[in-house]
Amino acid sequence: MRKPCCDKRDTNKGAWSKQEDQKLIDYIQKHGEGSWRTLPQAAGLLRCGKSCRLRWINYLRPDLKRGNFAEDEEDLIIKLHALLGNRWSLIAGRLPGRTDNEVKNYWNSHLRRKLLKMGIDPNNHRLNQNLPRSQTPDASGSTSSSSMKTNMTLADKSSRSAGDHPEVFDAENVSGDIPRDLPDLNLDLTISVPSSSLTKVEEEEQNPYASKVATKVARDIENAESPTLLLFA
């Protein structure tokens, strides 16, 4: 039995105060990130290390992009979710300035509903004949979101939350499942490792978060058992 990450009796919980935020920012600016377990004490915070890490990553990081998601960001999230499932950190890694928590929340509060409204099962990105499909133009694929089109799903064998996604993806089955009179759901799921003229070191210096996750995405995709990626033209 491992001991808890901190002594919960002595730690604050709940919303962060401005003073706490400032202490955390000051400390990280001086000493850099890492050593989250010892950081709270060193920074004079009565917080659990995990809590500090979360606060920094999700809220205080200087490279965070706050505010509404753009259309292309929405599209990308939908595509990546079809590809990766609920692996929010990987998805967020493709969206500069966005955090896994933010993407997860946005998915659950907006995009899930949007797909459902379009008659698409948000769990597997397949047209769901049991769900009512709205007759509005939005539901025909010509939504405000330009490329909200899908006819695919993907087995994500390595996912820890594989329950959301079918273990085996059968392309033949898909083509058979989708009625011919449905809108063209051609979804380009091409995914590539971010290319950069910067060296890996330079890239990591400029954006350690994006770089780190991008590396993981690339590794995951490389390691994926064939045929994990099934792209449908």
Add this chain to the structure above:
DNA sequence: AACGCAGCCAACCGCACCAGT
């Protein structure tokens, strides 16, 4: 004005992963 409800989002929790020993 008061209340109930739904949606959003920050934060917490528990588990898994990984590197070091």
Add this chain to the structure above:
DNA sequence: AACTGGTGCGGTTGGCTGCGT
């Protein structure tokens, strides 16, 4: 190989806010 500590991730919760009645 087994163990341990630190870190990361995804699911869930709870409080706040806005809206309708």
